[in-house]
Amino acid sequence: MPLIGVNTWVWASPLTDGELAVLAPRIKEWGFDLVELPVERPGDWDPAKAAELLEELGLLATVVLVMPPGRELVAADTIAETQNYLRHCVDVAVTVGSPVIGGPAYASVGRTWRMSYGERQAAYAELRENLGPVGAYAAERGVTVAVEPLNRYETSLLNTVEQALEALDGLPGVGLALDVYHLNIEERDPAAAIRAAGERLAHLQVCANDRGAPGADHLDWPALKAAVEAAGYEGPWVIESFTAHNRTIATAASIWRPLAESQDALAVDGLAFLRALIG
16 A cells, blocks of 8 residues: 655744654644655754654654755756755655655756756756766665656756656666646646656655645546556655745745645645545
């Protein structure tokens, strides 16, 4: 039976030890199998304490990386610092037992620029050069760097599965993180895109087309489920949405209105829908 998780961004940003101590028992009580932990800034929360807490509760973990302005792997002078941050995320993943670090490990969210075909090919080559050492570091520790294509309003580098497969070709320790929110915007056939990812699919995030609870939307969930199965993906389905109560994250994720009766309802209703969908 596929595992189902939820990202703490549904309620809080940044995550802290205190927030996790409150959220994790509730997440377990509702029936989730795992909790997804964002690493916004190293030191926001203690990985060792989190690992102990989750073990006591019987919850698994996944880790997501965060790319604010200044974290770049392409056309920037902060590449070494970004690589060090990503290695830190790998170390966090090892501590909490996450098999992946997922997110847009290439450029800061919101950074867009025009590129000719040649400029794009050069950017992909630079990405492979700069992400390669991080992927190798992760692979040595049993972790996959799951790179997430984002929609056109959040990046101009990787928007589609096809682009991501081209850009990341040949990199060990690197796979894809797919989020149905972005697939719904950028892919002409989201299910076909998932199937195209195939064995490179390393992480899956889900929500409604408006970032609300999965199922309260127009998405063809049976087709998405069939595509995930066809890709051979056996990892968790993780609900990712965001709280509108934190100004920074609400602005970054463009959450301008409530997406459910409450943040708790978003998680619980999404869990019920996914249990009915995937078992």
